[in-house]
Amino acid sequence: MPTPSSVRLRIGYACGALVTGAFTTLPGLLLLPYLTDTLGVGAALAGCVVLIPKAWAVLLTPLAGRAGDRTHARRGSRRRHILTGGLGAAAGFAAMLAGVTDGAAGAAWTGLGFLLTATAFAFFQAAYAALPADLADSPRERTRLVGGRVAGIAVAALTIGSAGPAIADADGGSLAGHRWAGLFGAAVMAAGALAVAFGPAHTRPAHTRPAAPPAPPDPPRTADGAHPARRLALLREIPAFAALLRTTALQMAATGCLLAAGPYFAEHILHDPDLTPLLVAAFVLPNLLVVPLWTRFAARHGHRAGLRTACALFAGGCLLLAAAPALPAPYAPAVLLIIGTAHAGQLLFLYAMLAETTAHDSAHTGRNRVGALSGLFSAAEALGIAAGPFLVALVALQPFGYTPSTTGQAAHQSATAQWGVLAAMSLLPALLTAAALLLLRDRRPGTPAPTIAQTTGELAQPRL
Template sequence: MLPSGRECFPYAYRTHQDANVTVTPVYRLDRGTRIGYSAGSLVNGAFGTVPGLLLLPYLTDTLAVAAGLAGLLVLLPKAWDVVLNPIAGRISDRTTSRWGARRPYLLVGGLGTAVTFAALFAGPFSGSAGAVYVTVAFLATATTFAFFQVPYVAMPAEITAGTTDPYAARTRLMTWRIAVLALAILASGAVAPALRDAAGGGLAGYRVAGLAVAVLIAVGALASFWGTRRAPVGTVQESEPSLRRQLAVARANRPFALLLACFVVQAVGIGVMLAGTDYVAAGPLGDSSATSLLFVCFVGPALIVMPVWERVGARIGKRSGYVIASAVFAAGGLLIGLAFLAGSVLALVLVATAVVGCGYAGQQVFGLAMLPDTIAADEAVTGRRQAGVFTGLWTGGETLGLALGPGVFGLVLQLGGYRSGVDAGDQPDSAHTAIVLGFSLLPAVIMLVALPLLRRYDLTPARLSALTSGES
């Protein structure tokens, strides 16, 4: 429920003349709030991109940790979030403050993430001691990020609940958010490797890159906290007391369960491709500087196609748009494989990567726009707003999927005979083959395998309108 009273909403109003009718404020989601909320994607983009891109090669090539073990070390701290994120959601659901239930965590969790991220790549150790340090620091970073991410993802359901057309408003808000997310991925994913190399690589290079990304995270946290100061905060309600009860709530919400399962499986594919970027550049492409080029081609087109995906969703629906975007991603992955068969021509690989980026942009827009729909549907059926419950499970699942990606890619490297601590040019041919397959075919297959999970997803605009109006 939204707080009543004109003073709570500095927006446009519609009034009802019937004194027997309870009037719900209807407001316009202004541009300042959209930009402010979207700024939080600087935190998401940096944390979601850089560890998946640099942490595995940092462990294998700089600290000389075996590929299989390195993949496990990347996975374990993020797997912790599967348990922690629902707890963070439950805590934010119960929080009462003058800033609302969610905004305090944008500040505390976001700045905490910046500090711990800088520490992640600032370790004074190498070898096994360095691996232990990275594991502990990554665990701390994942913990602070959980307390930013879960409340942040919960906010759209509350921000859009009183708009004239919440279904469309969520797509519009997510379009802005994914555009900023694309910029964050571009800034962090392309610049961090370049800064590492410019600083001479090795431990010193990674420290410089980590500090730069930490600054970006801090900027995103402060901007999102300040930019959402006029957004509706919703009504704080008692949340489910245990993870078991939260899982039961999620299972009862079939659209949410189906969407979550699809999104998590696809996150594994995205994580696999992300983890392979640095290896593809240094190995099969033979140019470590190509890491930044791959990221530019992955993210750059997304900034252009965002309005296209919004129009696609308005014309054919979010679910159909999601399926098409996923198919575009998979097609790009297959094209990357064909480009390597054609002789590892850099230009062809970059074009195919741009196709992947177009699909990724749509997959993120529609997935994150459908999530608030499932939360609104649950509130209509149960009478309870449990955004923290659903977003805690959502972010925990997404984090696990993205963390499994490097683990899977590390296993692919292990099976391919990859030798840690050895220059890319000295790797066996089987390792190069494993890198190419892990970067192209495997993510494409994972993306497509998940789509049948959406067959029974039925939250169309008409269905959602019927639920929220009490007709069904």
């Protein structure tokens, strides 16, 4: 039975997922439609506004991870980066949706606010992703921590994904409505950052192992992830981690497509924009219910088999959405329950693999590169989530002739544009998930693979 301290630790760590969930869900749901249907920006430009700040975060996050390692080595805590990064991301989030005007000027304001948000979030996320390897000894305990993180993301996505669009649309989708949605998201992010900063990031449980020895300061020829060339060397040094990054980036892109296309799908395929919160709820609700089932599956079959199964279920569910125009309205939410079940497993296994890989690297090398590796992982997540809306805009909206609007309400779209929306919600994420499966490769042969049920205290090789 878990001790009270371990329960508090898991709850405190899970609260940080409010920041991650808010940063991922609300911009993914609102930002692209806000640009095209409220600010009147063309789909191609809107896609670039969403992509560029996230691309910047991809470059910055590994540096933030390395900085977090140095702070951890000096102070024994990552609290500073979690607190300043989380609160800075909340401030940028409010600014991002505080649009002062429409058109290109409004898009520039939104892009700058998103850039500030992404910059601060990079420091929070790199430190937050590194905590499981700092806080827990065994694969089992680390998986419990990331299981709580998955549940926390679900709570954030369910709350923000349902309330955020409702708040934005309360005033007819106007600039004022989106300002309130931005303030709401910022409050959730600030609460999550404070909970982690004054909880698990502030104290280290007595039962956990000592931290791995810190990396020497700036060794001239060490692949520590702080320089682009060293990042490449780090990926060559740990092929299992490189495989994890490839799979993570593509799968997050698939998730980003679903989030970005959801409001368009409700508006132009289901012909009821009020269904957007229901679609979001159907997608994220399984994260609160099925994580224990995926955990038991992994205990028997391993992380890699679990990820493959979850990805296959995710891709199949996306393809089923293509039949939504010909079937009753409840069909789409029902299919999204299946996709959400698969997504819960994907998140659990990806985060568990990250914790296992970083812990094994610390034990194998005797160096603390948890932050650098977690920073690269967070960069892959950010790149994937950013690529999703960008692909929706450039592959499915712009080429199919989507018409923008400045009224806060979507313009009437042609049949061709509607086909583009349907492809963005079904075919595009299915193809990205299939590619993620194809790019997942075994590490060097002959290395034993772990399971979640390994003996407490035994440090496992990562199973990818």
